[in-house]
Amino acid sequence: MNVQLASHLNSLLASFILLTAFGLVVQRRMNALLHLFAWQGFFLAVSTAIVGYLGGAHDLYISSILTLAIKVVLLPYILHRLIVKLKIHKEVETVVNIPATMLMGIVLVIFSYHLTAPIRELSTLVTRSTLAVALATVMLGFLMMITRKHAVTQIIGFLAMENGLLFAATSATYGMPLVVELGVALDLLIAAFIFGMFFFHISTTFDSLDVDQMARLKEED
Amino acid sequence: MIKEILKNVFLKKQAIQFPEGFNISPEQTVKIVDFQKKVDTIFHRSLRIRQVDAGSCNACEWECTALMNPIYDIQRFGIDFVASPRHADMLLVTGPVSRQMELALKRTALATPEPRLIVACGDCAKDGGIYKGSYAVTNGVANVIPVDAVIPGCPPTPTAIILALAELIDKVAR
């Protein structure tokens, strides 16, 4: 597999990651969201492996396997259990309507491209062009957390942001040190569990997962 | 979904082959066997039907719907139901033509381009059926517009409808 082809594949994967990020932003049904998230993790894992191959940084293989294990298998499974247990099927209404969200997303992508322009000039790596995509993925995850009312969709947005960060790390500097990644992975797992319990409490207190309900927590004066 | 499709493609529900599986008289059998050929010769293998409900009890409509299902599957003969009489070659009229529908039926016939066929489907359409003599009906399509064929039965089975279409096409052929 020559470098040319590998970098092509990498950019293709980057665009797929971008696509899944957009899909997460606009998708309403919960199961589809989980599938999209799993796919994003999968693309991320493959691209990490490819970057590892390109840069000859072999610890990236491990982190790619980690990604595969946690983001493609474990977290979706946990969330799926959660959804089944809480009987959530689709988000009824979003804060902003879907086409508007799409346009915002496009603007965000352009903005992040503009932001990363100087870094592109400096960096010499083959994968530097995917940095903009990584940043855009982070921003789209953020956008998702903003425009959705549902707590589960918000944690998915959070995890998507984390995907973006990992992708940024791999594409900008051929990956963070392995220790850091292990730590991050562990955090994610714990976060997922905590979120799970947290949701139970919300849904038992408000018998709904609409985070707008939490407005009721503040003091009425 | 893919599984469904594959199942459909490979183990297909067998549409009924005429005349097997039907206790019908031999001469009808003959007609059915070359039904396809007749549709071919007379209507360039394409017959478009517009169904007109002239005050029917919807039993006949159900039978017409059954014509479209995978069992009878009339579309394989090149016969189809259409949405506008302008597109149709044949009006399939059901029900004893009630007074309210009389003018509508006339206008529908007027709107169908020549050459056109008009078939009265069901006993009501034949002569008013159980409504015969009621002040509210005109006792059959024939009293409103000239009819090319009549399909007896209350309601007629899908087979009967297909048979009658065969007979009708015979008549047109002559």
Added chain:
Amino acid sequence: MLLSPISIISSSFAVLLLVLALTPFLRLNQRLLINVGFFLATIASFFAAVAGFWSLADGMTTQIILPIGLPDLPFHLRIDLLSGYFLAVVGLLAFFVSIYSIGYVKGFLGQRSVTHLLVFYVLFLAGMLLVVLADDALFFLIAWEMMAASSYFLVLYEDERVENRRAAFLYLVVAHVGAIAILLSFGVLAGLTTGFSGFQNYTFDAMRAAHLPPELATLAFLLAFVGFSAKAGVIPLHIWLPEAHPVAPSNVSALMSGVMLKTAIYGIVRIVFDLIHTFPWWWGAMVLVFGLVSAVMGVLYALMQHDLKRLLAYHSVENIGIILIGIGLAMIFTSFNMSLLAALALIAGLYHTLNHAMFKGLLFMGAGSVLHATHERNMEDMGGLIRFMPWTAVFFLIGCISISALPPFNGFVSEWLTYQAFLLSPALPSPLLNLMIPLGAALLALTSALAAACFVKAFGVTFLGHHRGHHGGRIHEAKWSMRLGMLLAALACFGLGIFPTYMIRWMDPLAEKMVGGKIAASASGLGWMWLTPIAAERASYSAPLAFIGILAVVIATYLLLHARPGAIHRAPLWDCGFEKVTSRMQYTATSFAMPLRRIFGFLFSIKEHVRQFPPAPHPAFPDRLHYHLRVRDRFWTWMYQPVIDVSFWLSRRIGRMQQGRIQIYLIYSFVTILVLLIFT
């Protein structure tokens, strides 16, 4: 020197003066006045068009200095390529419209005197011609005011209706706000550079020569852009346009919408490319953004209208937007020294200027004939007019096809050139622009598709289907002169669509003078039939081939199918057997626009409610339903209402001082004097 553009144009002014001179004598015989007056106006505008075409064709620049004007501030006139082009635009449409007016204005006979209509029409024409000819700030502003004032009186022509007076006043206010901005801009250009001593550099030549510091240039540009967009009806300064155009007589609204708005385009091009001629890219980006906003919002507002002339007025906003898109792209390309692409974009914009003059004039003339025949402006009371006025229907249809940017007519050519300019934008060095500009192209595509939808609605509801109104019998076809005017305009639309390569070859020197690039050679690289803006393998479009090909196939199919005698029976329309179909059951303009109104509803302020009238015993069986829908321009509530409120508040405050007792006034003046004495 006997026969030259300058002599021809001056003879056209002479003819206009002759009209003014004859008017008092012919005043008593109105019919003769109309015939003679508008016939002479026709000749004058024909001369103007000839002068314009000629001066652009042989590319000479002539200047003359009139000794009249203020003491030692003489008037300067000049015909160069740019003014020649706009002379041609103004003259050509004025030629068609003047022919049309001969028949149209006769409709007012017996209702009111047409004398001042003719006088102000002539003044308006002369004003527009002088604006493009003026070569100094003073004379430009005088001509500008002449144009504005005369058009104000023309809008006010049917002054017994209160809405007309309101519209005319609004127009006057906006026009003068704009004029002040232009005046200030000229002040910056002429004054701040060289100081006001010995005020001789008010001529455009001096401004060309002067080198402004960038911040002053920016100030001048911004002021000029505000002023001219107030005249051109760029959103958000478009508010007067849909009020004033519908109430003016239709021949006047044809001129106003067709060419008066174009004088503003002339001003922008003149100041940016000729007087300032070096600028940063963000000027172009700003013009581009305003153009895009005007295009999209204009067409969306147009979709919501059911008054035919209001609809057309909003479409003027849209088309001005499209022209500004071309000019903005040209500015961006120029600021990056890409002269070839700049020439392409500029020619696209200017070509659309000419095209819009033609088809918008045609459409307003058609609307005028409909008005003339039915005395109705509301589309909901029309319908089926194609049976009563077949000729008008054909001409109006041609106008609709042209403005909807459909081949082979002229609207498509200029929009296609604009698309090409967009598609070449990736050559720009700035990555941000590379990503942003394609979105603009998408907006332009949205605009033209919405325009097509809007004109299916306009033509379909007005001319097709059953007649919805009450006076079906009294509708008559337009007079021959009106038909002639529309016919000529329609032919112009067709010719401009079929022979773009010749037009571009004619406009090329202008583009070279403005932005220093020329595309005529490459534009007709494959021959006159193929339009290939940059290169044949980049993009190509051949209107003649497409037209002839489709025509041939149509004729062949027709003959083939009629070789066999297939009978055609006429039958009542298929109403599903329900024989009581009435004309009220058709789709109306409101219902046609409903899906788009719902999709883009967040852009308008929509008030919609259904009332049972009278209250029925059971809600399921209402006796009569009263449906009320009001769609309003949001800009009115956003921008203008606050201004109005503040001014009323201020005037009320100042009103307090007014007491009516003489002593109080004496105290005011005494105090004023004291204050002055203290501070001196």
Added chain:
Amino acid sequence: MNIDPFIVEVFQVAVLLIVAPLFTGWIKMLKCWFQGRTSPSLFQPWRDILKLFTKDVTLAENASWIFRFTPYLVFGVSVIAGGIIPVLSMDLPLSATADVIALVALFSIARFFTALAGMDIGTAFGGMGASREMTIASLAEPAMLMAVFAVSLVGKSTSLSQMAIVISQGHSLLRPSLAFALLAFILITLAETGRIPVDNPATHLELTMIHEAMILEYSGRHLALIEWASMMKLFLFAVLGIASFFPWGIPRNGELFAVAVALPVLLFKLAGIGVVLVLIETGLAKMRIFRITEFLGSAFLFATIGMLSYFMLE
């Protein structure tokens, strides 16, 4: 030996006229099979057209010339468009007549007149069809232009044969911009040719109709022309997709053997496209009309991502 381009042109238009109904018939067959039914023959659309040509025309009393002119115009536009798209050879005398944008505009003039014909009779259904058709078209237009933009960035041109030449060289399968443009193009094709989930060509219920509602009044040869033209439109969008995304196998010039090979290759590709189309149509249900905004919005999104990823990743 080389054939004269004009002969190739004529041959190609003939192929268009003959194959377009067969393509529709093929889609119908696949649909029947996927639903486990016995299918009508492949030639069924041809039979319908021929039958309609032999029938009389029943015209509404108040139909104006526009109503009678429209079928011929729509048919003519489709035929000319078929001469422009490179199907069997890349150098065609007509190929310089219009680039992609002008081609889309040709289709939209056909749509313009169809909508007018729908309003000409003055029935509620005609107006409803016209309104919906124009609405959907105006939403599809930006996405279409964006897709064209993305492809023209790769092809360095908007003239179809040029794009086909450039794309057929080089390994452009890996280009994300093309992948996304293709995705967008498929959605737009579904909308423009009135297939499920946007419109249902086989519906009998007037209130769910979009395109059918406008032609409810047509009969006889007029109806035949319009149905033939709409079959050709589907075919033309298919070959447009082929020419701009899978141009392999289209000969550069009218070399006899190459053209002879090009035809079976074309039929093979069409068969594949038919399978994809029928999978989509069997898998999806028709949308509510106001969901189509999101459908075409996502088409626009895909096209834009394609455009962006060209600048960002390539």
